[in-house]
């Protein structure tokens with residue numbers, strides 16, 4: 001079930017999604033998504049979860065590696081694109097596209113070995129609820145990787161364009177995120193590092209076995 005209260009205003013509505021669609025060539029596949037999938041390393045037969053999957057860039061890469069992937073995405077237009085894209089994948093039987101939000105995932109407990117999210121953390125309006133959901137759906141020993149590009153870092157090539165963009169969204173402080181995750185029982189670390197050559201905020205965590 002999707003709670004409207006768990007969505008930022010800019011995620012609601014057709015117009016916001018059309019804005020994303022205009023950038024389809026940029027977001028169809030990105031180096032960042034390739035790098036996220038490398039970091040998460042979903043293996044053959046593993047059950048993966050792409051939170052805020054968008055057009056499914058990371059989802060299809062993970063499925064190509066042999067993982068079974070649930071792509072959770074609140075935006076109806078994004079889901080439609082993701083579903084159409086799925087049809088053209090050899091690995092389509094390993095991909096399921098579901099409506100939902102990080103704060104209220106449409107998955108049962110202990111159902112996921114590996115979870116990832118790209119440029120999505122700052123969209124989640126309730127980090128405590130989201131991380132409690134991650135702790136619930138991950139199986140014992142399961143892992144997660146969250147990566148948000150750090151546009152506030154002057155070294156980011158799009159710093160001038162996007163610095164401060166989190167101001168109207170959910171600010172992401174890696175230390176706070178890691179602490180919030182530890183409070184729900186995940187062994188989490190947060191760091192600033194380059195991912196696919198750009199500064200990024202990276203959270204990694206494991207659910208104790």
Ligand SMILES: C[S@@+](CC[C@H](N)C(=O)[O-])C[C@H]1O[C@@H](n2cnc3c(N)ncnc32)[C@H](O)[C@@H]1O
Nearest residue numbers: 006011052053054075101102118119120123124
């Ligand atoms: C910047 S896009 C990134 C999409 C994709 N991960 C990628 O890297 O191409 C952020 C995505 O998060 C989704 N989103 C927004 N609020 C969300 C929430 N509360 N839970 C899960 N996803 C959300 C948006 O609909 C959007 O598709």
